[in-house]
Amino acid sequence: MESPFLPLSCILISSCLLLTTVHAGSGYVYYDWTVSLSIRSPLGVPKQVIVINDMFPGPLLNATTNDVVSVNVRNHLPEPLLITWNGVQMRRNSWQDGVRGTNCPIQPGQNWTYSFQLKDQIGSFFYFPSLLLQKAGGGYGAIRVNNRKGIPIPFPQPAEDIDLLVGDWYNVHHRDLRQMLDQGRHLPRPDGILINGHGRYNLHFQPGNRVDSCYVFSSSPPSTQWLRISNVGIRTSLNFRIQDHALLLVETEGSYTVKKYYSSLDIHVGQSYSVLVRAKNLTHGHSFYIFVSSRFTKYELLGLGVVHYPDSRMPPSGPIPTRPAPFDFGFSINQARSIKWDLDVGAARMNPQGSYHYGAINVSRTLILENGLVVGSNNRIRYTVNGVSFLHPDTPLKLADRFEMFDELKIVVPSFPDAPQTAETMKLQRMGASVVDVKWRDFYHLVFQNPLPNVQTWHLDGYNFFVVGMGEGQWNEKAKSTYNMIDAVSRSTVQVYPRAWTAVLVMLDNRGMWNLRSQNGEKWYLGQELYLRVKGVGAEDPLTIPARDEAPIPGNAILCGRVMNHTNVWVPN
Incomplete structure (x- = not known):
């Protein structure tokens, strides 16, 4: 009998989605991407979608630990563009981070080549356009960082390796969504959920036709499939489950986890998970639903x-x-607490993950970061961190730092507060470019505090952190007694539940200017971010100008803002 849910979304795993330009064993990976608009109808409504090489989602970026990755991006959009690499850790090179505080945009009709070396890292991630709410229009794709030869994955090699990009979707153009925010309105509810660029309205099940039918697994029992699932949406936490199949969690954002079965998995905005799914023995030739709600x-x-x-x-x-249940926060927080670091397996290195004893490191500094909402005199909303709403200067912070122009950027917050401020103090520094100066190899304790009624997610570029604690209400020093100081999972994006807190520990051993942001598109666009300026000390610093730069400015750097007319601009050949 035909299902009442048809027509439905289908996951097409075809050769065009899996093509890469990886040169095996060379240590160098090259891509050439053209970013443009194309009329697509993911939810049955025609819309200008951002595609890469005419693909939505974009091509898989497939690399191996320590590879040098080069991506030439040609911007055929009618507006500026930057691509950021969500969760990827670049070795001492925030020049390639692809966010507004570190890079000048690639202008329409221009191209720019990102080039960076991966740190000691493995795992499942994704990339997306970071400017102008473009992520709501597409332009995202999957990233895999594979184990080096000689370092085995901690489970038998699955028959298939499949990327599933899931997320909320709007039928209106991202420019219209941006205009709503500029006018002081909140984003409306999304129109649906996409799975690999498909909604539930555009394809039908066609039994017996392997070419045109919708499928995920092309291997029969007793095979196992590796599913890499990322929430690439703008604002919606999602629950992922497969009818009559268990999900064996094995990895999240560069960490191998203690293997544990789940019937469903909560995936918050910006997060990535790897699960293994064993093929079912069919008794009546049925297929099975994937549900993302x-x-x-x-x-x-x-x-x-x-x-x-x-x-x-x-x-x-x-x-x-x-x-x-839709608002069962207890289910979600208990699931989050159940995800542990596997201390007995290697990842990017042969030595076990557990050989890094993060719980024995002394904390250098604590930052309590509270997200907030303010409404200005013009009734326009802004989001804040410790009372400061981020306002971008006319020159990227990274460039201004490189050419010692911070004093010329009047809106840089002179001393970002380490904790939430009083109402009176907040009035004095409501808007500004928030930068926290950090010494290289300091060990930071970050507490994300969420007094608002919605789930928040935070992401730190260039790093993973250890998620040591979560709790209800307001954080206090007594909460440290509840921390997991042995096998807390290491990741780059973490959720904070409503009227609750989440604590993480991070070793700041990657020099550069790194973005710490809300993963909620509305909140990020309206000011909820800051930058960590990680500076080396003494002889450990590379010989660059000034010494705090982690690597020389790239020879192909795009210049903009005040740097264009600066008398001391020097770019290496």
């Missing part, structure tokens, strides 16, 4: 996909797998 929203959004085996002859049927 919204969490913590008064409305429900549902994305649908299909697990279709080679011998599947019928559409999915049967009961929908149970999902957690």
Whole structure:
């Protein structure tokens, strides 16, 4: 019997989605991407979608630990463009970070080549356009960082390795969404959920036709599939589950986790997870649904996909797998606490992850970072961190720092507060470019405090941090007694539940100017971010001008703002 859910979203794993330009064993990976607009209808409504090489999602970026990655980006959009690499750790090179505080944009009709070396890192990540709310229009794709030869993955090699990019989606153009925010309005509710660029309205199940049918798995039992799932949306936490299949969690954002089965998995905005799924023995030739549903929203959004085996002859049927209640925060926080670092396996290096005893390192400094919302005299909303709403200067902070022009940027916050401020203090520094000066190899304790009624997610470029604690209410010193100082998971994006806190520890051993931001597109666009300026000391610094730069300014650097007319501009040949 035909399912009442049809027509539905389908995951097409075709050769064009898996093509890469990796040169095996060379240590260098080259890509050439053209970013443009194309009319697509992911939810049945035509829209200008941002595509890369005419693909949505964009091409897979596939590399190996310590590879040098070069990506030539040609901007065929009618507006400036930057690409950022969510979760990828670049070795001492924030010049390639692809966010507004570090790079001048690639202008329409121009191109720029990113070139960076991966740090000691493995895992599942994604890239996306970082400017002008463009992520709401597409332009994102998956990133895999593979183990080096000689360092085995800590599970048998699966039959297939599949990227699933899931996220909320708007039928209106991202320029219209941006205009809403500029006019002081909140973003409306999204129109649906996409899975690999497909909504539930554009493709049908066609049994017996392997070319045109919708499928995920092309291997029969007893094979195992490796699913790398990323939430690439703008604002919505999602719950992922597969009908009649268990999810064995094995990795998240560069960390191998203690293997644990889940019936469903909460994936917050900006997060990535790897799960193993064992193929089912079919008794009646059925297929199975993939369900991706919204969490913590008064409305429900549902994305649908299909697990279709080679011998599947019928559409999915049967009961929908149970999902957690929409506002069951207890389920979600208990699941988050259950995810542990696997101390016995190697990742980017042969030595076990547990050989790094983060719990024995003395903390250099504590930052309590509280997100907030303010409404200005013009009734326009702004989001804040410790009372400061980030305002970009006319010159990227990284360039201004390189050419010692910070004093000329009047809006740079002279001393960003280490903790939430009183109402009176906040009035004195409501808007500004927030920069926290950090000594190289300092060990920081960051507490993300969320007094608002919605889930927040935070991301730190250039680093992973250890998620040592979560709790309700307001953080205090007594909370340290509850911290996991042994096997807390290491990742780059973490959720903070409503009226709650999350604590992380991070070794700041990657020099540069690194972005710490809300992953919620509205909040990031309206000021919820800051930068960590990680500076070396003494003889350990590279010989650059000034000494705090982690690497020389690239020879192809795009210059803009005040640097264009600066008398001391020097770019190496």
